[in-house]
Amino acid sequence: MRSEKPVIEATGLDKRFGRFTAVDNLSFKVEEGEFFGLLGPNGAGKTSVIRMMYGFSPLSSGSMKVFGLDIETEWREIRSRMGVCQQENTLDPDLSVEQNLLIFAGYYRIPGKKAAERTRELLHFFALTHKKNAQVSQLSGGMARRLMLARALINEPTLIILDEPTTGLDPQSRHQVWDKLKDLQSRGLTLVLTTHYMEEAANLCHRIVIMDHGRILVQGSPDGLIREFAGTSVIEVESPGEELQSFVEQKQISHEKLADRLIIYTDDLNGLGRIIRQKFCPDKCLFRSGSLEDVFLRLTGRELRE
């Protein structure tokens, strides 16, 4: 039960491009200190929402309040208190690593001495001190991403927006970014994340919204959504026989039939799981826990989007 104002409050948000509706009457809130995830397939409208959040895209209708201020009129104040880590690498290739931070600090009117201090801290925090004189083009993908994050923190924001921060990173770099993000969250920052990696959202976010076609499909905690839409356990049966098919249909067990697999969602691993294990799968059966990916695919479908 929080009494303070939410950090972000979107009400009846619409974004239209000509006749195409990218965001359709969306409402949600992000509370202070929360790690909030915005998930959805390509073209679901995530980036449109994010861009409206930092006042880059004008709203077609509805309202967006950040820190209790209206983004359409007080965008400058809002942006001075938030950090944005965009999807694409927008680092300045004409500048060194250190200059990227120093010059960016100027855009926030941070005085030189303070900017130098903040730059030193951030380079240290993101393990980039040894690269401070390097050119951006000399950085690995993971280092460039860390520098993007460092740059988003130059103004000591209380809110950070991360648009697919780990896309294209190797597992080591991804885990390193996750550690840093968790660290920031534990310091009380509010974080908004979009990602295509369900594992990432489940791992980091307190609360997620899954959207598609510009609308919210569901929202809740990752665990809650898994319980509700996938069940705690999942059984994947490869090349299932006719009998199993009629068995699950007869018993009205939640399932999904794919080309060569049957996916069974259940909470009853001991009872039902045992029956399936003994009767219907002599060899190729996978018993695993339900995941956010199951939720996502069940809700948004399995067809390709683009």
Place this chain on the structure above:
Amino acid sequence: MKKSHLTFLFLPVWKRNLIVYRRIWKVNFMVPLLEPLFYLAAFGIGLSGLIGDVVYAGDQLSYIRFIAPALLATAIMFNAFFETTYASFVRMYYQKTFDAMLATPLSLEEVITAEIVWGATKSMLASTIILGVISAFGFAVYPWALLVIPLAFLGGMVFGSAGMFFTGITPSIDMFNLPFFLLVTPLFLFSGTFFPVSSLPEWGQYLAQLSPLYHLVELTRLATMGSMESSLLVSLSYLTLLAVIFYFLSIRSMRKRLIK
């Protein structure tokens, strides 16, 4: 455009360009240093023997003396126009520099203004160096010749804004060939730069009056050698008017292009 959209916050963006420029300042200085020498050598030594003297504003001038101020004006045009077309396009499209800036407290107006003012600054830097070169030949009368520097800023604002307008509407970087070929090249050749516009047919002379480069050349001639054939006030007003018009057009075209 709301008043609050343009503040002095454009200065840090301008400074960013200056820092990048300073990193390779030797290369950046070399072009304006050598280019006028090439022109003076080719036209002054090579051509002037064939041409002899030129009559300009009632005075008999050696050909090399006639073209020296034009080198200032054309450099002003090229520096600003090149900067806000090719260089700005690279920053906008390939480097996503503007996208990053527009997530900070900077407004679109500030980013674009900084780019144009930077283009004008490059014109000033280049014309200062060229002024040094032509002064060494004795083609500039001081202290008036120093007025070339503020003049370069004004001319830079005209051509920088015009370039930025094209950056807002060009579909790809290769398409800049069009404004360069259809606009900049004819301006370069027919603005009283390498021959007096009085040599043109009457309709050509009228057309030349529309050329911003013509008025800029006129003003650089006035500043460096104390005479011009047209009116100081008309030329100054015309350039100022064009700068204002293209500035607003450039903001509009860039807003249309970037803000979605």
